[in-house]
Amino acid sequence: xxxxxxxxxxxxxxxxxxxxxxxxxxxxxxxxxxxxxxxxxxxxxxxxxxxxxxxxxxxxxxxxxxxxxxxxxxxxxxxxxxxxxxxxxxxxxxxxxxxxxxxxxxxxxxxxxxxxxxxxxxxxxxxxxxxxxxxxxxxxxxxxxxxxxxxxxxxxxxxxxxxxxxxxxxxxxxxxxxxxxxxxxxxxxxxx
Numbered sequence: 001x002x003x004x005x006x007x008x009x010x011x012x013x014x015x016x017x018x019x020x021x022x023x024x025x026x027x028x029x030x031x032x033x034x035x036x037x038x039x040x041x042x043x044x045x046x047x048x049x050x051x052x053x054x055x056x057x058x059x060x061x062x063x064x065x066x067x068x069x070x071x072x073x074x075x076x077x078x079x080x081x082x083x084x085x086x087x088x089x090x091x092x093x094x095x096x097x098x099x100x101x102x103x104x105x106x107x108x109x110x111x112x113x114x115x116x117x118x119x120x121x122x123x124x125x126x127x128x129x130x131x132x133x134x135x136x137x138x139x140x141x142x143x144x145x146x147x148x149x150x151x152x153x154x155x156x157x158x159x160x161x162x163x164x165x166x167x168x169x170x171x172x173x174x175x176x177x178x179x180x181x182x183x184x185x186x187x188x189x190x191x192x
Contacts, residue, residue, distance in 0.1 A: 080153075080182070081170040082161055095185050096170045100134035102183065103127075107138040108152055116152050120159050124186070128165040131189045136172060141180040150180070160184060 015023075083092045094100065106123040108116045120137065127135050137160070142150030160166050165187050172181035 079171040079179075080157055081168070082157070082166070083168045084166070087167060091185065092168050092170060095134070095168055095183055096173075098173055098176075100183065100185060102134050102136045102176070103132040104130075105136040105138060108156070109138065109140050111152070113152070113155060116155065117159060120156060121163075124160070124163050124165060124184075128186050128189065133186055133188065135184050135186065136176060136181055137169075137184055138177055138181045141178075153179075156182065 081092055081096075083089065104123075104127055106119060108119060111119060116139075123135070123137075137156060139152040139156045140150060142153065157169075160169050160182070167185045167187055169182045169184040172178060172183050176183065
């Protein structure tokens with residue numbers, strides 16, 4: 001827009017005597033505050049340890065979802081296994097020997113802890129809803145993890161023990177993933 005075609009705003013009207021009288025009536029009895037301080041800006045907010053609180057929440061959540069060492073039985077050497085209370089050892093023996101055929105599987109390679117938890121919970125719920133009785137959970141051997149430790153393995157053990165639909169689990173046989181996978185036996189659907 002050229003300078004000669006600019007819109008001009010009309011100058012504000014000056015208050016008339018009636019407006020001035022109304023203002024003086026509204027502020028009658030008000031006294032001016034006198035201070036020698038000038039506040040130019042508000043002080044910055046207090047520092048808040050946001051990352052530390054997030055770390056604390058993460059540790060708490062992991063401790064709730066993590067393995068319960070008292071419930072985890074290491075039967076037959078170093079192989080992790082779990083058997084829900086009230087079931088006979090024959091159930092776990094049959095699972096170890098491959099008498100149950102895997103009807104589905106989930107592979108957690110490359111998943112973060114939180115993503116893996118959500119995947120395991122969703123997969124177990126869906127498998128049980130579909131009436132699957134035996135599934136395989138591939139957590140990996142940790143070869144790509146720092147220190148070459150299987151980070152997800154211990155977490156998955158705990159997550160599975162907390163699932164009510166899980167009756168038992170054991171390490172998969174070598175040709176099914178060995179130390180990098182678990183065979184999981186699920187409860188039958190109600191009415192089956």
